[in-house]
Amino acid sequence: MNSLFAGLTVSIFEEMSALARQHQAINLGQGFPDDPGPEDVRRKAADAVMTGWNQYPPMLGLPELREAVARHYRTHQGLEIDASSEVMITSGATEALAGALLALIEPGDEVVLFEPAYDAYLPLIRRAGGVPRFVKLAPPDWRFTAAQLAAAITPRTRVVLLNNPQNPSGAVYGPAELQLIADATAGTGAIVVADEVWEHVIFDDRPHTSVLAIPDLRRRCVKIGSAGKIFCLTGWKVGFVVAAPEILKVLAKAHQYITFTTPPNLQAAVAYGLDKPASHFDAMRADLQMRRDRLAAGLTAAGFAALPAEGTYFLNVDLAPLGLTDDTAFCRRLVTEAGVAAIPVSAFYADASMRSVIRFCFAKVDATLDGAVARLVDAAPRLAR
Numbered sequence: 244m245n246s247l248f249a250g251l252t253v254s255i256f257e258e259m260s261a262l263a264r265q266h267q268a269i270n271l272g273q274g275f276p277d278d279p280g281p282e283d284v285r286r287k288a289a290d291a292v293m294t295g296w297n298q299y300p301p302m303l304g305l306p307e308l309r310e311a312v313a314r315h316y317r318t319h320q321g322l323e324i325d326a327s328s329e330v331m332i333t334s335g336a337t338e339a340l341a342g343a344l345l346a347l348i349e350p351g352d353e354v355v356l357f358e359p360a361y362d363a364y365l366p367l368i369r370r371a372g373g374v375p376r377f378v379k380l381a382p383p384d385w386r387f388t389a390a391q392l393a394a395a396i397t398p399r400t401r402v403v404l405l406n407n408p409q410n411p412s413g414a415v416y417g418p419a420e421l422q423l424i425a426d427a428t429a430g431t432g433a434i435v436v437a438d439e440v441w442e443h444v445i446f447d448d449r450p451h452t453s454v455l456a457i458p459d460l461r462r463r464c465v466k467i468g469s470a471g472k473i474f475c476l477t478g479w480k481v482g483f484v485v486a487a488p489e490i491l492k493v494l495a496k497a498h499q500y501i502t503f504t505t506p507p508n509l510q511a512a513v514a515y516g517l518d519k520p521a522s523h524f525d526a527m528r529a530d531l532q533m534r535r536d537r538l539a540a541g542l543t544a545a546g547f548a549a550l551p552a553e554g555t556y557f558l559n560v561d562l563a564p565l566g567l568t569d570d571t572a573f574c575r576r577l578v579t580e581a582g583v584a585a586i587p588v589s590a591f592y593a594d595a596s597m598r599s600v601i602r603f604c605f606a607k608v609d610a611t612l613d614g615a616v617a618r619l620v621d622a623a624p625r626l627a628r
Contacts, residue, residue, distance in 0.1 A: 275606065278608060383561070433463070444555055585602060
């Protein structure tokens with residue numbers, strides 16, 4: 244057995260979901276919506292199965308989807324992208340991440356990543372032979388500084404892996420912070436891999452700034468997007484990769500030997516969906532923002548202080564003001580004593596050094612959120628002990 248994967252423990256997501264089932268808890272730990280997603284996009288996928296092509300599509304993706312990706316990013320982010328040489332379709336963003344890391348890293352190369360970090364990053368880096376170097380972020384704002392970057396980046400840095408908007412913190416990084424990364428990596432040969440899957444899930448009228456929009460990074464970056472997040476269809480696993488042609492050619496070789504292609508009916512449906520009017524995406528964000536605010540108000544009523552959430556499906560609570568310093572133990576208590584499942588943010592740190600923050604998913608219908616809040620309010624006196 245490969246020692247890296249054989250040595251991994253059961254993930255905190257599996258543990259909390261199993262406890263939620265055992266105790267019939269309301270599960271706000273898993274990060275997916277509980278509504279079915281836009282009907283017209285789903286119908287397009289169903290129609291494409293019956294009337295469209297169901298054999299191997301082109302390895303780089305259907306031309307109509309690659310063109311739709313370029314068009315979508317031009318419309319929504321002001322980016323000029325060559326669909327024929329700078330866009331590739333993958334079977335989800337995680338495949339895109341795996342392929343990028345395998346294609347870009349030689350054993351011993353260093354990869355800078357920001358903690359808390361999406362749980363797939365570290366195993367993928369290590370399996371590719373990369374050596375992780377961490378920039379630690381902390382509540383309440385989860386920002387990074389030029390000094391932190393300077394300490395993490397060395398002559399052996401090959402990749403800087405950024406999640407923006409950032410899961411699990413909910414932080415959104417703008418032009419000034421992306422420029423810090425550009426400045427810190429100038430002349431190093433490092434490539435910035437930007438996991439931008441939450442690019443449409445940003446609140447309070449904040450814009451999304453892509454790594455591609457930073458002139459100093461345009462030819463040395465990789466942008467990764469996700470139809471699953473854009474359309475709240477997380478099971479579809481359709482990802483987008485955008486990079487300069489000389490980079491994309493290498494990424495395509497990794498993709499060729501991982502999944503090769505992605506279901507053509509889903510590609511056709513996503514191409515259709517990406518051309519939906521801006522009002523569709525505005526309404527999606529407004530709906531999720533209302534759910535964020537609904538849960539934040541409920542958490543306040545239960546005695547918890549919610550941290551700012553600028554993007555993603557997630558709202559964090561810092562337990563430190565309550566004198567609680569073991570987020571994992573508290574999440575276990577939350578399931579058994581309150582009947583609500585959350586995720587300890589320490590699971591997103593390699594050394595579990597941040598142990599006072601827990602994460603809730605608010606991408607749920609009102610009844611689910613209200614039910615969870617009612618349980619938390621009822622259990623609050625017990626949980627504070």
